[in-house]
Amino acid sequence: MHKEKDNKTIKVAVSSPSFSKNPLLVQKLRDNFPDSKINLDCDNLEGAALVSFLSDIDAVIVGREIINASVLDKLPKLAFITKYGVGLDNLDLDYIQKKSIAIALSPGTNRRSVAELTLCFLLSLSHKVFINQRNVDNGIWQKQCGKELSKKKLGIIGCGNVGSEIIRLVLPFGLQILVNDILLPSHFTDFFKEINQIYTSLNRQRNKKVIGDCIHFASKDEIYKSCDFITLHVPLSEQTKSMINSDVFDKMQEQAYLINTSRGKVLDQDSLKQALISKKIAGAALDVLAEEPPHDEELLKLPNLLLTPHIGGSSHEAALAMGEAALEGLISWAKNN
Numbered sequence: 001m002h003k004e005k006d007n008k009t010i011k012v013a014v015s016s017p018s019f020s021k022n023p024l025l026v027q028k029l030r031d032n033f034p035d036s037k038i039n040l041d042c043d044n045l046e047g048a049a050l051v052s053f054l055s056d057i058d059a060v061i062v063g064r065e066i067i068n069a070s071v072l073d074k075l076p077k078l079a080f081i082t083k084y085g086v087g088l089d090n091l092d093l094d095y096i097q098k099k100s101i102a103i104a105l106s107p108g109t110n111r112r113s114v115a116e117l118t119l120c121f122l123l124s125l126s127h128k129v130f131i132n133q134r135n136v137d138n139g140i141w142q143k144q145c146g147k148e149l150s151k152k153k154l155g156i157i158g159c160g161n162v163g164s165e166i167i168r169l170v171l172p173f174g175l176q177i178l179v180n181d182i183l184l185p186s187h188f189t190d191f192f193k194e195i196n197q198i199y200t201s202l203n204r205q206r207n208k209k210v211i212g213d214c215i216h217f218a219s220k221d222e223i224y225k226s227c228d229f230i231t232l233h234v235p236l237s238e239q240t241k242s243m244i245n246s247d248v249f250d251k252m253q254e255q256a257y258l259i260n261t262s263r264g265k266v267l268d269q270d271s272l273k274q275a276l277i278s279k280k281i282a283g284a285a286l287d288v289l290a291e292e293p294p295h296d297e298e299l300l301k302l303p304n305l306l307l308t309p310h311i312g313g314s315s316h317e318a319a320l321a322m323g324e325a326a327l328e329g330l331i332s333w334a335k336n337n
Contacts, residue, residue, distance in 0.1 A: 010334050011077075013037040013054055015045050016063025016084045018319065025323035029061075032331055051075065059333065061326050068092045072099055079337070082329040084322055085313065086110055086161075089236040089263060104329025108161035109321045110313035115165035117312045118231055118261050121285035122149065122170070125229070125257045130285075130306040150174040155223030157181075158233035158262065159188065166231065167215065171199055178218040178227060182234075185217040192217075224251040229259065236263035244268060249275035256281050261312045264288040273299050287312045 012033040014020050020038045029036050037057065039045060045053050045065055051074045054060055059080035067081065069092060081096065082104040096103055124130050127146035135142055152175055156163045159181040167177060177195075179188065192215050199214040223230060230252070234240045244258070245268040252258070258281060260267050269290050275281050283304035292310060294300060300307065313322070 010337070011035070011037075011056060011058045012060070012330065013039075013057040014061040014084075015039050015050060015053060015065045016061055017043050018063055018314075019061055019084045019323055019326070022319055022323060024320060025327070028324070028327055032327070032334075047071070054078065059330055061330065062091070064090050066090045067096070069095045072096065072101070080104075080330070080333045082326045082333070084326040086322070087235070087263065102333055104326070104333065106322060106325030106329065109325045110315075110318035111161040111165045113315040113318035114162045114233075114261050114312040115169055116315075117287060117308070118162070118166050118233075118259060119169050121259045121261070121287075121306065122154075122229060122231075124306060125259070125283055125285055126152070131283075131303060134303060151176070152228040153178060153226055155180070155218070155227035155230040156233065157220065157223065157230065158235075159183075160233060162261070163231075163233040164191065166233070167195055168198075171195065171214070172202060174203075175214070177215040178223050179215060180218055180220050180223055188217065221251065224248050225253070228253070228255060229257050231259040232262045232266055234262055234266055236265055240266045242266070242268040244272070246271040246274070249280050252281050254279065254282065258284040259286075260284070261287040264290040264292065269296070269299065273302070276302050276304050279304075 010033065012029070014029065014036060017039050019025050020040050026038060037053070039053065042049065050065055051071055054075050056077055057075070058077055059082070060078065061082050061084050063084045064087070067090065072078065072092070072095060078101060080102045081091070083091070083106060086107050086109060088105070093103070126149050128144040131144045135144065149170070150173060154170060154175045155178045156166060157180045159167070159179045163179070163181070170177070181188070192213070195215050196213045200210050203210045232244065234243070243266050249271060258272070267290070272284060273296070276284060283306070285306040287308045288310055299305065
């Protein structure tokens with residue numbers, strides 16, 4: 001990266017602890033902004049602590065820190081925000097625009113990492129890997145037999161960067177894929193055509209007969225009622241908050257599994273707990289929760305729930321890609337200011 005002479009006059013801070021703890025990203029930042037302020041002392045800055053950290057700062061690289069009106073009103077010098085990561089629910093975008101603060105976003109930079117974790121969940125759930133592992137850990141040598149993914153129905157709610165990447169990853173498994181998205185079906189015509197052509201080619205190589213397409217657009221209700229696996233890839237908004245609730249679980253099949261690697265609050269956690277306890281569904285795998293870390297001991301101990309601590313976008317490759325995208329946004333802004 002080219003180091004601009006004027007960069008030394010721009011005061012830059014990194015509030016994201018994940019970025020701050022990555023030596024490669026910090027070095028690249030220092031190469032361009034030598035006097036940058038790095039957050040190495042606190043996992044999560046919020047409220048007054050965040051305001052204090054960002055006081056007298058011109059530009060900031062943020063992660064999951066909440067940047068809202070009460071924070072921005074106390075930072076009159078702040079002129080630029082660049083996002084480390086892809087989630088936007090922690091940013092008050094309307095108020096940022098109202099304050100005339102420039103912003104750089106980098107959607108899709110961690111899609112491969114999240115998609116691979118989702119595939120891992122699919123395989124773990126279908127073959128009951130996590131249940132068998134818990135049994136072994138508890139000294140129980142007893143087989144819990146799973147099922148193959150082939151010919152099962154996978155419902156994907158949200159077919160953006162991550163959802164479309166998952167579709168490409170699961171094609172060799174021979175699943176029937178149902179997709180729902182806020183965008184109209186016509187938006188996916190070319191993509192679906194490409195996927196069906198790849199699916200046909202894969203099966204011809206295996207001398208398997210192909211009957212019909214492997215991917216279709218469907219309503220949410222059709223996905224809830226018919227799919228063996230349902231995976232969520234939607235942003236958190238007023239429209240998606242608690243979209244998966246007791247009404248949805250009432251519609252799902254008893255052998256169905258739910259996967260969430262998007263945002264914790266798109267799922268009503270209490271409704272999920274009751275659905276797992278009563279075995280309305282077979283199980284669930286979550287990388288995100290409404291409260292992180294969780295304190296619901298009853299939920300954590302459920303044998304048919306697989307949990308990971310928000311690792312979907314945390315591969316080494318994704319962390320570097322997200323950081324470099326955030327830096328590119330910052331450097332581009334600095335060149336013009």
